[in-house]
Amino acid sequence: MNAVTPRPAERTARPRHYLMCRPSHFEVTYAINPWMDPAKPVDTGLAVAQWERLYALYQELGHRVDLIDPIPGLPDMVYAANGATVVDGKVLGARFRNAERAAEGPAYLEWFRANGYPELHDPEHVNEGEGDFLVTAEYVLAGRGFRSTPAGHAEAQEFFGRPVIGLELIDPRYYHLDTALAVLDG
Numbered sequence: 174m175n176a177v178t179p180r181p182a183e184r185t186a187r188p189r190h191y192l193m194c195r196p197s198h199f200e201v202t203y204a205i206n207p208w209m210d211p212a213k214p215v216d217t218g219l220a221v222a223q224w225e226r227l228y229a230l231y232q233e234l235g236h237r238v239d240l241i242d243p244i245p246g247l248p249d250m251v252y253a254a255n256g257a258t259v260v261d262g263k264v265l266g267a268r269f270r271n272a273e274r275a276a277e278g279p280a281y282l283e284w285f286r287a288n289g290y291p292e293l294h295d296p297e298h299v300n301e302g303e304g305d306f307l308v309t310a311e312y313v314l315a316g317r318g319f320r321s322t323p324a325g326h327a328e329a330q331e332f333f334g335r336p337v338i339g340l341e342l343i344d345p346r347y348y349h350l351d352t353a354l355a356v357l358d359g
Contacts (some may be wrong), residue, residue, distance in 0.1 A: 184358070190237045192284075193228055196220045196251040197243045205271045206348045233340070241284045249274050254351060255304040256281030260313065260333045263292040267302040271322045294332045300325035304349035310359030311335065316350025318342035 231238045243250055250256070256277055258265045260290050262271040266282040269275050278295075280300075285293055300306065305321035306329060307314040315326045315337045323339060340350060347353035 174221050175355075186234075188235045189239060190239070191255045192239050192241060192256070193224070193231075194241045194243050194250050194253045194256075195222050198245050198248050200248045202248065203273050205273060207346050218250065220251075230285050239288065241281065244276070244280055247277055247280070248276070250277050250280065252304065253281075255302040255303045256301070257285060258306040258308070258313070258329065259285075260308055260335065261304075263294070263302065263333060264290045264328045265294050265306075265329055265332050266296055268296045268299050268325070269301060270299050276340070294328075296325065296328055298322055298324035298328045299302055300329060301349060304351050305328075306337075307350055307354060307356045312352065314354065314356070315339050316342045316353075317349040319345060 182236065189230055195197055195261065199217060199220050201209050201211050201213065202333060203209065204211060228238060233345070241250075241256075255269075255274075256266075257269055264282070264285045266285075267278040269278055282295060298319045300315075305316040305325075313333060315321060315329065317323055317326065317339050318341050326337045326339050340354075342348065342353065344353075
């Protein structure tokens, strides 16, 4: 008798919607995670070239990509996933733990407001957007321990009306949930 290996379920490609921020002002002048070292210079030209390739690739693959203008003095704005969480068209803004990123939250919320998203929530509690909130078909997986807080998780659950499952991050190298985990499907 021969064993038969089951075939994996086929995945269907589907266009996604991304928001990106060109790294025009990207630099490392402070350290708020173990990967940041202000003593190591940033090759801005290389960062822009890599960003442009990713932007073009998303478009070539049929994805919709919107752009938010970078703001001088906000070098980490390039990490656009951290700027908010969007579930079913509802936008929960980010409230950053570190003062260096605090102005990004309002800038991203203003972009969503100006681009026709009617249901916006300016958070009271710390959450770092889709850096710590990963959306599945039924739940939101939520990182905590270094940035986003349990109170931010509760606020997201109430706003989105969907269960939020908190996951404790314990290794500072994985300070955001999206550095440790990715949702590939619903």
